[in-house]
Amino acid sequence: MYHRSLRTLLPVLPSDAGLRLDRVEMNDALVKLLLSPLALTAACPGCGQQTGSVHSRYT
Known part of the structure; x- marks a missing residue:
């Protein structure tokens, strides 16, 4: 059942999405x-500078 639910998700x-x-x-x-x-890097949404640091997490 777990695998069937995972395929649905x-x-x-x-x-x-790059995830x-x-x-x-x-x-x-x-x-x-x-x-x-x-x-490995992403642009800061505020200034546009490339960074490899994690600035926040979402839950």
Whole structure:
């Protein structure tokens, strides 16, 4: 059953999102996806400068 549920979730992520699905945690009320970026750097949304540092996380 777990694998069938996981296949249902994968279309939620666009294939070109630049993200890797690292882990899925599921219970009766919650599905939690742990994602990592595929790129080593990203542009700061504030100033546009490239960085490899993590500035924030979202939950």
